[in-house]
Amino acid sequence: MTSIRKLTALTRAGVIESLQFRLGTAVTLFANLIYLALVYFLWKAIYDSSGVDAVNGMTFYDTMIYLILATAIFNLLEMFIVWDMSRAIQSGEIIMHLLKPMRYRLYTFWSYSGSHVISFFLTFLPTFIVVAIITKGAIPMGWNLLYFMISLILALIVNYNIEMLVAPICLYTESTWGINIVKETIVLLLSGASIPLAFFPEGFRRVVEYLPFRAVYDIPLTVLLGKNGTDTLQGLLPRLGVQLFWCIVLMILGNLFWNVAVKRITVNGG
Amino acid sequence: MEVQMKKKRGLRFYLSIYKKILIQDLKSKMSYRADFVISTFGMVLTNISGFITFMILFHNFPSVNGWDYHHMLFLYGFSLIALTPVQCFFDNNWNLRFMVRSGDFIKYCFRPINVFFYFISEVFDVKGLGQFAFGLGTFIYAWNKIGIPVTVVNIAEAVLFLLTASLFMIALMNLAAATCFWIINSGYVMVIMFRFKDFAKYPASIFSGVFRFIFTFLIPIAFVAYYPSLVFVTPDHVPLLSWLSPFIGIAFFYVSYKFWMLGVRRYDFTGS
Numbered sequence: 001m002t003s004i005r006k007l008t009a010l011t012r013a014g015v016i017e018s019l020q021f022r023l024g025t026a027v028t029l030f031a032n033l034i035y036l037a038l039v040y041f042l043w044k045a046i047y048d049s050s051g052v053d054a055v056n057g058m059t060f061y062d063t064m065i066y067l068i069l070a071t072a073i074f075n076l077l078e079m080f081i082v083w084d085m086s087r088a089i090q091s092g093e094i095i096m097h098l099l100k101p102m103r104y105r106l107y108t109f110w111s112y113s114g115s116h117v118i119s120f121f122l123t124f125l126p127t128f129i130v131v132a133i134i135t136k137g138a139i140p141m142g143w144n145l146l147y148f149m150i151s152l153i154l155a156l157i158v159n160y161n162i163e164m165l166v167a168p169i170c171l172y173t174e175s176t177w178g179i180n181i182v183k184e185t186i187v188l189l190l191s192g193a194s195i196p197l198a199f200f201p202e203g204f205r206r207v208v209e210y211l212p213f214r215a216v217y218d219i220p221l222t223v224l225l226g227k228n229g230t231d232t233l234q235g236l237l238p239r240l241g242v243q244l245f246w247c248i249v250l251m252i253l254g255n256l257f258w259n260v261a262v263k264r265i266t267v268n269g270g
Numbered sequence: 271m272e273v274q275m276k277k278k279r280g281l282r283f284y285l286s287i288y289k290k291i292l293i294q295d296l297k298s299k300m301s302y303r304a305d306f307v308i309s310t311f312g313m314v315l316t317n318i319s320g321f322i323t324f325m326i327l328f329h330n331f332p333s334v335n336g337w338d339y340h341h342m343l344f345l346y347g348f349s350l351i352a353l354t355p356v357q358c359f360f361d362n363n364w365n366l367r368f369m370v371r372s373g374d375f376i377k378y379c380f381r382p383i384n385v386f387f388y389f390i391s392e393v394f395d396v397k398g399l400g401q402f403a404f405g406l407g408t409f410i411y412a413w414n415k416i417g418i419p420v421t422v423v424n425i426a427e428a429v430l431f432l433l434t435a436s437l438f439m440i441a442l443m444n445l446a447a448a449t450c451f452w453i454i455n456s457g458y459v460m461v462i463m464f465r466f467k468d469f470a471k472y473p474a475s476i477f478s479g480v481f482r483f484i485f486t487f488l489i490p491i492a493f494v495a496y497y498p499s500l501v502f503v504t505p506d507h508v509p510l511l512s513w514l515s516p517f518i519g520i521a522f523f524y525v526s527y528k529f530w531m532l533g534v535r536r537y538d539f540t541g542s
Contacts, residue, residue: 023453024455024458027459028458034489037481038466041478045335045473055330175305175308179312180312181313182308182312185319186315186319188319194323195327199329201326
């Protein structure tokens with residue numbers, strides 16, 4: 001069993017590394033705010049034209065909070081594992097990772113954790129505060145914040161496992177851009193990050209409910225807004241259970257695929 | 271001697287060079303067929319996903335700010351076509367930061383032709399053509415449904431306005447890419463700029479106040495589809511900005527080109 005000190009050392013290294021790119025963090029935060037303005041105007045116009053306050057249980061403020069924070073979560077969760085792995089495979093550097101006295105999957109997860117921490121405090125949290133102020137208290141402030149944090153961490157693990165399930169495909173083809181865009185498009189559409197799942201037509205939504213993607217965006221955001229009965233434990237626990245279920249299933253699948261794929265690695269020289 | 275050199279470098283000279291570089295690029299791409307298939311599939315998938323999002327929106331909301339389904343579809347198709355050139359012809363901007371950082375960029379400075387031209391012409395992105403086909407289909411469908419008369423003038427105007435509208439996104443990406451001459455690893459600037467294009471397909475009349483100014487003149491996504499589309503959608507009330515958009519587009523492109531070249535000069539100066 002890897003000791004916890006090894007893991008936190010990786011987190012610390014990640015924090016220090018991310019702090020090197022302060023400008024990038026500032027620009028991302030600034031872009032989030034401009035994005036916030038775009039979403040605000042677009043959905044305000046949409047709701048004004050419709051003449052009703054709530055559509056499918058979502059008010060204008062709900063939709064806005066949902067979409068802005070989906071973007072902020074996207075920045076927070078963004079990992080470049082597919083790119084990293086593809087580069088490591090093509091350069092042969094992958095062999096150095098495999099020789100490390102720590103399992104590759106574990107190492108990757110923890111070496112990203114530092115940038116997650118920084119990104120949470122420097123971009124997600126400020127965006128969250130701005131949204132909370134603009135929507136004038138439409139975000140409930142109570143235990144739901146704690147549940148949201150739990151749900152967000154589970155979302156991070158699900159997202160990481162999706163990445164890890166897709167990345168070894170790079171051992172079979174050199175089409176990194178193609179694989180990455182297919183993954184990203186599917187995740188963003190079917191998780192509710194592009195348009196809230198509440199707006200999906202009934203049949204389509206029922207299919208999406210059975211897929212793992214909503215565990216990344218829809219569930220944490222629904223929990224935060226306290227929608228669909230998530231303000232009670234009976235409504236909350238099944239959703240966290242769904243996230244946990246996908247964490248485990250995707251981890252097992254990813255492990256199996258990685259163990260098969262890793263046998264294909266051939267490094268010339270090095 | 272010098273006069274002769276100048277004469278040679280007209281438009282025809284650059285076109286013939288472009289053709290040669292293009293053929294080399296396509297040849298090298300042909301050797302990665304699986305990559306081509308997967309990337310094209312990915313590109314088609316992003317368009318389908320965008321379209322599904324659009325349909326879900328209209329499933330819940332019948333109109334946006336007075337724009338009904340077919341008019342919105344017109345804007346959507348227009349934006350997809352106008353965003354094709356930046357995808358097809360200017361894709362190499364995405365590699366600029368790696369080239370500058372590694373020092374490989376210096377090779378472009380040693381050729382007796384325009385650096386910007388040589389760098390940009392090196393990559394032609396074939397998969398952008400899928401988006402073009404998708405956009406053209408949507409555009410023609412919406413054009414018919416709205417009932418815009420099919421006249422020579424209208425078609426000529428459509429071509430002109432589509433071409434000039436494409437300059438805005440090209441200019442934005444040139445500016446974003448050129449930041450890498452000053453900031454190391456400035457890829458995120460490009461990623462952010464590229465994300466704004468998703469909002470080009472909505473009527474800019476939704477913005478008010480200072481944001482209207484920002485999205486018209488600073489991050490000019492309102493010119494990608496909205497202003498030029500008004501020429502066709504509301505031919506009786508075309509705002510002045512719509513008629514001016516071709517000139518503004520050329521001006522924007524020129525500024526971005528100058529900024530890019532300024533970066534190149536700075537790169538020369540630093541040496542490597």
